[in-house]
Amino acid sequence: MKSIIEILKEHDIAPSMQRVKILEYLRNYKTHPTADMIYQALVDDIPTLSKTTVYNTLKTFTEKGILLALSLFENEVRYEYNKDPHIHFKCMKCNKIYDLNHSFDHYNDNLVDGHKILEHHVNLKGICKDCLKVEN
Amino acid sequence: MKSIIEILKEHDIAPSMQRVKILEYLRNYKTHPTADMIYQALVDDIPTLSKTTVYNTLKTFTEKGILLALSLFENEVRYEYNKDPHIHFKCMKCNKIYDLNHSFDHYNDNLVDGHKILEHHVNLKGICKDCLKVEN
DNA sequence: ATCATTGCAAACACTTTGCATACGC
DNA sequence: GCGTATGCAAAGTGTTTGCAATGAT
Numbered sequence: 001m002k003s004i005i006e007i008l009k010e011h012d013i014a015p016s017m018q019r020v021k022i023l024e025y026l027r028n029y030k031t032h033p034t035a036d037m038i039y040q041a042l043v044d045d046i047p048t049l050s051k052t053t054v055y056n057t058l059k060t061f062t063e064k065g066i067l068l069a070l071s072l073f074e075n076e077v078r079y080e081y082n083k084d085p086h087i088h089f090k091c092m093k094c095n096k097i098y099d100l101n102h103s104f105d106h107y108n109d110n111l112v113d114g115h116k117i118l119e120h121h122v123n124l125k126g127i128c129k130d131c132l133k134v135e136n
Numbered sequence: 137m138k139s140i141i142e143i144l145k146e147h148d149i150a151p152s153m154q155r156v157k158i159l160e161y162l163r164n165y166k167t168h169p170t171a172d173m174i175y176q177a178l179v180d181d182i183p184t185l186s187k188t189t190v191y192n193t194l195k196t197f198t199e200k201g202i203l204l205a206l207s208l209f210e211n212e213v214r215y216e217y218n219k220d221p222h223i224h225f226k227c228m229k230c231n232k233i234y235d236l237n238h239s240f241d242h243y244n245d246n247l248v249d250g251h252k253i254l255e256h257h258v259n260l261k262g263i264c265k266d267c268l269k270v271e272n
Numbered sequence: 273a274t275c276a277t278t279g280c281a282a283a284c285a286c287t288t289t290g291c292a293t294a295c296g297c
Numbered sequence: 298g299c300g301t302a303t304g305c306a307a308a309g310t311g312t313t314t315g316c317a318a319t320g321a322t
Contacts, residue, residue, distance in 0.1 A: 150301075150302080152301095152302065154303075155302090184303085184304075185303090185304085186303070186304040186305070187304090188303075188304055188305075189302080189303055189304065192302080192303080192304095193302095
């Protein structure tokens with residue numbers, strides 16, 4: 001597996017402690033965290049960490065194409081590292097967000113009603129496998 | 137066409153000037169406005185209108201099922217009245233949001249990877265018909 | 273020494289809350 | 298008159314900005 005530092009360099013980003021830890025976190029935990037969740041997770045490890053740095057870093061990563069910024073179902077931005085085609089599913093009970101590996105080429109490079117489609121985001125909502133178990 | 141007051145009563149909402157105007161606006165202008173856009177559009181007509189009332193009203197309408205609150209592509213909530221099945225398309229150039237009448241029953245009442253799907257939101261992004269014309 | 277990154281504090285934008293006033297039946 | 302809707306002001310979130318201190322080469 002490629003090292004975090006390699007990935008940063010490939011994207012023309014100078015490695016720093018904070019940047020490495022943040023990207024590492026996003027690569028390890030595919031939980032679509034918010035900036036605040038990332039901050040909370042890392043501040044024990046880097047006590048001087050500031051939220052500003054987290055925001056700056058996420059912005060840089062997103063601009064350079066390492067991360068994807070998601071507006072899923074609520075009014076907050078979530079970030080993810082995974083770039084493989086997939087869709088999102090959010091459980092209405094436990095609020096967990098799952099990646100589903102349903103590729104969805106339906107609209108790729110296509111014209112729909114005369115509009116040129118460049119991206120598509122499919123967000124599903126319902127009750128997840130685990131919560132269904134608890135219900136029954 | 138059903139009157140706004142009828143619709144309100146059907147949903148157990150006491151009609152008031154503000155409520156009527158807000159729902160009227162959303163029924164007439166299918167632009168997926170934010171709370172602020174609605175406020176700006178109506179404040180000339182109702183000079184005493186407050187944003188709190190707009191927020192309260194949108195919340196009530198959403199809870200009672202008259203409106204749908206959308207987290208489309210940015211970090212802000214947009215509201216729509218239209219409940220027919222459709223998907224959203226946002227132009228990356230002019231930022232306009234279109235409704236596309238592609239019903240999308242693909243995932244309806246379905247289990248995907250063991251999760252029970254209750255809602256789906258399909259958001260497309262690209263260049264709209266009009267902006268394509270300007271480009272060429 | 274230079275240039276970029278970090279991080280505090282303050283500003284900002286959007287939304288919610290507390291509460292007194294006003295309205296409608 | 299009573300109960301609800303309204304709207305001001307203040308508080309609460311999530312995020313951005315200005316800028317001085319720090320860090321890396």
